Amino acid sequence: MNLLKKQGFFNSITLYIGTALGFFNLIILFQRVLTPEQIGFFGLITSVSLLYTQIAAIGFSSAITRYFPFFKTDDKKHNGFPLYVFKVTLIGFLVVSIFYIFGKEFIQSFKKDNRGSSLFYQYYYYIVPVALFTLWYNLAETFARTTFHNILPSFLREVLLKVLTGLAVVLVYFNFINYTQFVYWYVLANGIILLLLLTYLKKLDLIRFNKVSEKVRTLSPEMLRYGFYAMLAGGSFAMIQNIDTLLLKVFSSEAMVGYYVTFFGMALVINLPAKALNTTSYQIIADAWKTDDLAKINKIYHKTSLVQFLLGCLLLIGLIANWQNILFLLKKPEYVNYYDVFIVLGLGFLFDITGGLNGAIISFSKNYKLTMYILMAAALICIGLNVLLIPKFGMLGAAISYSATMLLLNFSYWSFLAFRYRLQPFNVQFIKLIIISMVVLCAGLALPYRHNFFIDVPIRSFLMLFFYTVLIYYFKISSDINEFINQIINKFKR
Structure with a gap:
């Protein structure tokens, strides 16, 4: 757990900075510079490229995590496994690209009435290089993660890419570039972070493209089968995350x-x-399965689930209580009518993180195929719900479909792990957290609005954070959190 805490700490800093940048880009810059249609296309290029990448990778992001420990060698040649992964995924990308490029007319047929005005159809082919850069980045990042060098890859994706994107929007605002050039810039930015990551891996000599060994070729059929199942699972999850868009x-x-x-x-x-x-936890779980260390798996399962639920509740109630301030930031008056959409989506994300590592635990076990079946079923349910609810309820229908799917998905994971392996992350602390969160949320909503963003946000957020922290500390919700708070208190005492 020391390694988990150390890398989790640095990744948390990177992710929080990246999230703050992403929040600033989306809520401040995008809303003031880009039209809703342009923001929508930016969302589409992200969603489509993710689905594109999931299929093209043939599940090898998961296969690297599972099989790399068996091929890893001290001479850094790793039995030629990196070259093998590159060849397989390049074939996958070429096949998907052929279907995507020559399937443009079929995709356009879903909405013939706006071909000329739709930004998605105007910039259709720009998604191909974004998908290629994303694919290679994901694979390189996975190799870095398997050797516990995941801080810089996280920084490049979560921070640098968002800085470059935000800079491009600023240039659009000052009319230095137009929206078409903004799209060019975004494609180039994805290429830049890939180049930097590959340079980093080369400098550390983490991977080499050596000749594929007989050991790798022997296990190739097994890895392809595993990758295929992982592709169906990963593609299904990507579908759940993006089909609403x-x-x-x-x-x-x-x-x-x-x-x-x-x-x-x-x-x-x-x-x-x-x-x-x-x-960091994924690789630890994969290593623990090699020795069937269920006690270690259950310990990480419980701790991650509890901490994620604790922090997730805090973030959700903080965003809900600050809704009027968020509307001020969004600027566009249309958002006032869609308050319920955000709450429903927030609950969906809370359902997901509360499950902790349930999906990963199954994926790295001998029952990994079950993940695929569950995710495929969930994806079909999600598609069906969206088709039924979007025409009737619009965005709210999409939000309900997503949240209901995440609840069902994580309940399925939990049920299997609880009954098959007796792995159980939940206890009475979760019930206490729900009560604490509701109390703090009600208190946050009851605070009078000060009609000044720069005054209301700090006061409301600080008071909610203070009472939330006091309550979780008093009721001893998490030993790790209490230990962290005690360290801070002792430093102040000294």
Whole structure:
């Protein structure tokens, strides 16, 4: 757990800085510089490229984590495993690209009436290089993570990419570049962070593209099978995360996608604790399964779930209580009518992070195929709910579909681990946390609004944080949190 805490700490700093930058870009810059349609397209290029990458990778982001420990060697050649991964995923990318490029007319047929005005159709082919850069970055980042060098990769993706994106929006604001050049810039920015990561890996000599060994070729069929299952699982999860955006485009407009992407980006803040902890935890879980160390797995499972729920509740109630201040930042008056969309999305993210490492634990076990079946079923349910609810409720329908899917998905994971392996992260502390969160939320909402953003936000947020911290400390919700608070108190005493 020392390694988990150390790297989790640095990743948390990077992720919080990155989230603050992303929040600033989306809530401040985008809303004041770009139109809702342009924001919507930015959301679409992200969503489509993620789905593109998930399929093209053929599940090898997961396969690297699972199999690299068996091929890793002291001479850094690693039995030629890195070259093998590159070849396989390049074939996957070429196949997907052929379908994507020649399938443009079919995709456009879903909404023939706005081909000329739709930004998605105007910039359709720009998604291909973004997907390629994203694919290679994900693979390189996974190799870095397996050797516990995940801080810089996280920084490049979470911080530098957002800085470059924000800078481009500022240039649009001052008319130095137009929106088309902004899209060029974004594609180039993804290429830059990939180049920097590859340079970093080369400098540390973490991977080499040596000849593929017989050992790798022997296990190739098994790895391809595993990768295929991981692709179906990862593709299904990516579908759950992005299908609402795509179907909003089909059933409404890019402007509505822009509003929804904004709410989704705000709610994504709640997922921050999970991203900080899970980056390192995945490799530890994979190593623990090699020795069937269920006690270690259950310990990490419980602690990550509890801490993620604790921090997720704090972030959600803080955002809800500061809704009037968020509306001030968003500037566009249209957002006033969609307050419920954000709350529903926020609950969906809270359901997800509360599950902790449940999906990863199953994925790295011998029952990894089950993850695929559960995710595929969840993706189908999510698609069905979106098709039914978006035409009737619009953005709220998309939000309900997402949150209901995340609740069902994590309940399925929890049920299997509880009954098959007796792995159980939940206890009475979670109930206490729900009560504490509701009390603090009610107190935060009851505070009078001061009609000044720069006064109300610090006061409201500080008071809520103070009472929340006091209550979780008094009721001893988490030993790790109490230990951290005690260290701070002792420093002040000294």
